[in-house]
Amino acid sequence: MSTHSAGPEIERLIALLAKLPGLGPRSARRAALHLLKKRDALMSPLAEALADAADKITACSTCGNMDVTDPCAICAAPGRDPSVICVVETVGDIWALERAAAFKGRYHVLGGVLSPLDGVRPDDLNIGGLLERAGNPVVKEIVLALNATVDGQTTAHYLSDRLEGLSVDITSLARGVPVGGELDYLDDGTLTAAFKSRRPA
Known part of the structure; x- marks a missing residue:
């Protein structure tokens, strides 16, 4: 039709x-x-x-996750480690990490990444909330789990600079060869990242 x-x-x-x-x-x-x-x-x-x-459904005022309660179930869960905050671009990234059961700390949703071409500036993202949370003495580590795009990496560098004065460790996800991945099928960026992230065997 x-x-x-x-x-x-x-x-x-x-x-x-x-x-x-x-x-x-x-x-x-x-x-x-x-x-x-x-x-x-x-x-x-x-x-x-x-x-x-x-x-x-509402946005969690602490981390930015979507849930029927505020704070969300993840922020309210007593079993989660409050000393580690994982910074992600979107709520969808939280869902992916939770599906993999790969992380047991708390999250922080930025709401996007810095992108001069799209007019996304620091004020447009939830960076102030992250700095406030990172200043809490309970928090010991901030994991930057941003996508391996140019804008994602630019945002990660910007956040590292902003968090530098605080007494928290700043880490990022390792990049490189996926489990079960064959070198012949990987793109150049992934191979380069794999070499840069290499560790003792």
């Missing part, structure tokens, strides 16, 4: 779906048609879930 022959309600649905990451206009049209076809099984429950999420 062409959007030109669709009614305003469908056009609005398509336009909103097209704003989601990974969905262009064509994918949004397909998604809209699928939702309309599966109205009872999919569209009504989705509308209900969206309304429920909009009503109940």
Whole structure:
């Protein structure tokens, strides 16, 4: 169905779906048609879930995670190590790390990375909150778990400079060969990072 022959309600649905990451206009049209076809099984429950999420889910005022409580379940969990804070770009990064069960400390969501081209400046990110948390005597280590992009690394350097005066260790994730990775299939950046991150065998 062409959007030109669709009614305003469908056009609005398509336009909103097209704003989601990974969905262009064509994918949004397909998604809209699928939702309309599966109205009872999919569209009504989705509308209900969206309304429920909009009503109940909030950003944690401590770390920036999304949850139904503030502070979030991770910040409130007594078993988490309060001396280590892992700095990530987005809430999605927290989910990835939690899925891997790789980290048992607390998190801090920056809300993005510095990007002069996109006009993202330090004031646009949750850096002030991080500096405040890092100044707490309980905190001993800040792990910079930012993506290995130019903007991610620029942000990591900026944060290292800002955190330098505080009595915390600043660490970053090792970069390099993934588990099960074959050298022949890795890109140059990964291989270079692997050599720079090498350690005693």
